[in-house]
Amino acid sequence: MNGRTTDAPATAVPDAGTGRDAILRAARRAFAFRPYAEVTLRGIAADAGVSAxxxxxxxxxxxxLFNTVADFGPAADLLLAAPLDTLGRHLVxxxxxxxxxxxxxxxxxxxxSLGDDDERTLLRERFDQQITRRLAALLTGRDRALRAELIAGQLLGLGAVQSLYRTGAVTHATPEGIADLYAPAIQRLIDG
Structure with missing residues (x-):
């Protein structure tokens, strides 16, 4: 990575049939599962079904491309765009x-990204800074950092469940039904 991982990420724009979203999905998989040095643009292109x-x-x-993948800022903007009293439901x-x-x-x-490579460490650091710490800054009361980490864990758990049970009940449930069951526990952590 030549030590220049602080370059600004490319600006996010809608895919509009350009293949950008497919490239980002393939790049997220590649960088999450393999060390940076082993990831190639040709490999990402093949996975995305586009040309290098x-x-x-x-x-x-x-x-x-890596810096774009490692940027959790747009995700945080979407996830944290609700008042605290309804944030749990909004997150789910x-x-x-x-x-x-x-x-x-x-x-x-x-x-x-649980490996020891610098780029995996950077991915975890950006997640902590852009998601967990930003959430902690919004919370009020005691143990804000702890509560933010637990909320992040619950959100990651929800993502894991959706990946694990791709044809299970969670796939067939409405988003509102899932929120009815899952959001109250998150909201309790938000409320402190």
Whole structure:
């Protein structure tokens, strides 16, 4: 990565049939499961069903693509866009709906970044900074950092359940039904 992992990520724009979303999904899988040095643009392109030149067109370099994948800011903007008194339900609905509409999870890629490579460490650090600490800053009362970490864990658990039971009851339940059951526990952590 040449030590330049602080480059600004490429600007997020709607896919509009360009393959950008497919590239990002493939890149998230690649960077989460393999060390940075083993990931190639050709491999990502093959997984995404696009040409490597299309990746270069959208992201210029592998490093910029990684920085886009490692950016949890847009996910945080979506997830935290609700008042605290309804945030638990909003978090659950946003995760479930996004997974169904985009065929991807906003957060789960961090779970697979548990290696010791610098880029995996960077992915975890950005998750902590952009999701967990930002959430903690919104909370009131005692143990805000602990509560934020537990909320992040519950959200990651929801993503894992949706991945594990792709044809199970969670797949057939409405987002609202899932929120009715799952959001109260998260809301209790939010309320403190």
């Amino acid at each position: 030149s299309l990746i270069v067109k959208h992201f210029s370099t592998k490093e910029r 609905l946003t995760l479930v709906r996004n997974r169904r509409e985009q065929q991807g999870d906003l957060l789960l890629r961090v779970v697979f």
